[in-house]
Amino acid sequence: MNLNFSELCCLFCFPPCPSRIASKVAFLPPESTYTFVPSEAGSSTYTVQFNDKAEWQYGDNERANIEGFFTRTSRGNRLACMFMKCLRSSRGLGSRINCNIFSYDYSGYGISTGRPSERNLYADIDAAWNTLRTRYGISPENIILYGQSIGTVPTIDLASRYQVGAVILHSPLMSGMRVAFPKTKRTWFFDVFPSIDKVPKVTSPVLVIHGTEDEVIDLSHGIAIYERCPRPVEPLWVEVSCFVTLVKISCCSSAST
Template structure:
């Protein structure tokens, strides 16, 4: 049976896990919120950060960060953040962050990344994360990114060819889903997973009907250029996931395999920024 162990077979046929349970086990660990939005009376919100957000810039730099709420087609009000990093940016990253962080914790990273690769960054918190309402679930993930995509297109008037979808870890799940339905400027998949079952049971060779996050089956439908990034020593999502996702991408560019990097330290390696700069400012422009 495709190399499945006895315990896996027992799990599959005696008590097959439902997608939401796989999702809960693998994915959703929302932290205590590290930020809040305060209405300024004009329909906009100012960003208020707790100490745990570890903001690394000046108070004045916060003026480049605009927060607001939008609503998903599943009825949840989710928080969005637009970080103006560059006045000359051609591209805006629609960034779907990883697990166990929220927009407050990511805000400094966004400002630093965007200014270094000359992109603005738009991000959102999943249902149940930060000050977004609702509960995390696979269906909500897809609804969340759809609402973020619509807000980015309508509120800021940014066209698809100038949007780069960036997903990190669990954020690659909604990123791949959206990219399989819309053509965009490019897609970046940072530590992607093939599917929930393949993370939980590494010997899984096929997609079961109850599997969660089946990105491996959606990636072949992605028509945009795709850059895959993965650490070779990833202890959470094995390096093999990045390799297999890369092989299934019709328009994959040269990937970035970060030697010795784990799941949470890829960004600390110099090759990370170098590869992103080349991709955004050279390969996509030419």
């Protein structure tokens, strides 16, 4: 494991609580930049309104193609979801890669209820997956899972249980302890986000993207995840500083049919 004496004492005498590791390493919910406005009386769908702090500002035509709604997780939390239809006339990710985009906010993020936790992460993506499959009837082979940073944790968990069209992991982490203690070589019972142990079960093609100078999640995490993938494609190591944060939304993207 190559930890120093004081670190070993802390680990064995006072093992960290998994929820504390998770909250310190990952969960820093930013202020919500959007709201849902009922489309019409009694409707279960909403129009999405972005405030002036939103990273992207959409025009009226583009917002008209974003369907907002809530879904419920197995742990009782209400998740805010958005389904963005691909239109050739619109700008943005969907039009550039010719696919629809489905995204959601974790429990405790945006206008989703509950609080952020590792268990909620997995329940959240399960609810998102079930919604994508049942509400829109999209087949697994037409779904590309995308996760960035902490978003790679539930993405890998889901992909280890379901085969999909492809998986994109942007700045993945091996586990919480390996981020907090970079010299950690094994998964301890109190560790969180053990993606390194789940990724060998991912049977879908996987693209790993990682910045070579990432100051939050070291490149070694991306390399280790890539090396453990059964079906990796050529990775993308970005030769620039990649100042990612651990608060990005994990999302499921469905290829347009």
